[in-house]
Structure formats: C-alpha cells, structure tokens
Amino acid sequence: MRRLVVAVSCLLGLFASTALAQTFRPQPIHAPAGTVLTFYLQTRLHPASGDAMNAIPAGAILRVKLLDSVDSGVNHDGDEFRGEVVSSLLSRSGVVIDSGADVRGLFVLLRSKSHPEGFRYELLITDITDRGKSYALTASLDPSLYDASDQTPANSRPAMK
Numbered sequence: 001m002r003r004l005v006v007a008v009s010c011l012l013g014l015f016a017s018t019a020l021a022q023t024f025r026p027q028p029i030h031a032p033a034g035t036v037l038t039f040y041l042q043t044r045l046h047p048a049s050g051d052a053m054n055a056i057p058a059g060a061i062l063r064v065k066l067l068d069s070v071d072s073g074v075n076h077d078g079d080e081f082r083g084e085v086v087s088s089l090l091s092r093s094g095v096v097i098d099s100g101a102d103v104r105g106l107f108v109l110l111r112s113k114s115h116p117e118g119f120r121y122e123l124l125i126t127d128i129t130d131r132g133k134s135y136a137l138t139a140s141l142d143p144s145l146y147d148a149s150d151q152t153p154a155n156s157r158p159a160m161k
Contacts, residue, residue, distance in 0.1 A: 026109065026119045028072040036065045036086055039125050039139035053135045055091035062139050063087045064103050064125065072121050077109040085128065101130035 031037065041060040044053065063086040070081050082104060089097035105125040111118060125139040 026072075026121050029070060029107075029121045029123065030072070031066055031070045031123075033066055033069045036063055037123070037141060038063055039123075039141060040143045042138040042140060042144075044137060051135065052091070052096045053137060055093060056089060056096055059143055060089065062089060062097075062125065070107050070123060072107075075107045077107070079107045081105050081107060081123065083125075085130075097128055097130045097135070101128050103128055 039062040041056055041058055041062060043058040064083040065086050067082040067084060070079075075081075082102070084103055085097055085099050085101040088095045088099050103125055104127040105123055108122050108124055110120055110122050123141055125137065128135045128137065
C-alpha cells in the first residue's frame with residue numbers, strides 16, 4: 001500500500017509541475033519604408049573576374065534606404081524587399097556604386113548558434129543594379145553572418161520591438 005501512495009504522489013507531482021518549453025520567438029524586425037539602414041558587405045564566394053565589386057573589401061559599409069517596409073509580423077522567410085543606395089560605395093580607384101542605385105534583398109530567418117533561441121531574423125542584400133549593371137553580392141545588418149555581434153552600432157539595426 002505504501003508503494004502505491006508513493007507512486008501516486010510522484011505521478012501527481014509530475015502532472016502538477018509546470019513544464020517550461022522553449023518558445024520560438026526571434027527578436028522581431030520592424031523597419032518602415034524610408035528607413036535608412038547600415039549593411040555590411042560580406043565575403044563574395046564566387047567573384048566575377050573584372051567585376052568592380054572585387055575592389056571592395058568585406059565589411060565595407062553600405063547605407064540603404066528601404067523602399068518597402070519590412071515587418072517580421074507580416075513578412076515571411078524569403079520575402080523580397082527593395083531599397084536604394086544612400087551614399088556612394090567607393091574603392092581606391094573611385095566610385096564603384098553610385099548613390100541612388102537599386103537594391104534588392106531578402107528578409108530571412110537564419111539559424112544562429114550565438115542567439116539564445118537558435119534563430120534570428122536578418123535582412124540580406126543580394127543584388128545592386130547601378131548604371132544598368134547588376135552586381136550579385138551579400139550584405140547583412142551584422143558585420144558577420146556567422147557571429148551576431150552585440151557591438152553592432154545602434155543606428156544600423158532596424159527598430160526591434
């Protein structure tokens with residue numbers, strides 16, 4: 001009889017305790033159209049020979065004004081956004097990308113080892129078109145896609161709620 005009381009007590013204790021499950025809620029992104037964001041050029045995997053973008057080092061700053069609003073409560077992983085370059089991108093030999101160049105990018109959900117919940121939202125620039133020439137590249141809001149840095153300047157991240 002004593003074993004039955006212990007077993008029932010344990011069973012009741014098991015059901016009575018609250019199970020805390022992980023919640024999947026990456027930090028949201030809310031950036032209305034017209035917001036100017038700072039992106040960081042990433043290393044290009046397959047640079048085209050003779051491409052002017054090859055002269056721009058990884059980590060170069062690219063200021064972009066969003067033409068479309070981006071909201072993690074509305075947008076889905078893989079949604080596209082548009083923007084335009086606010087300030088020219090320069091190399092030692094001169095202007096590579098003029099201000100006003102068209103920007104295309106993606107709103108993405110990335111897996112992140114450094115983020116406590118394992119995922120984070122990110123805006124990635126995938127293409128810039130300037131003077132009729134298109135440049136395939138990757139630029140992100142964080143200096144590195146691999147290490148989400150807490151040292152990112154406050155004015156580079158869109159409003160987080």
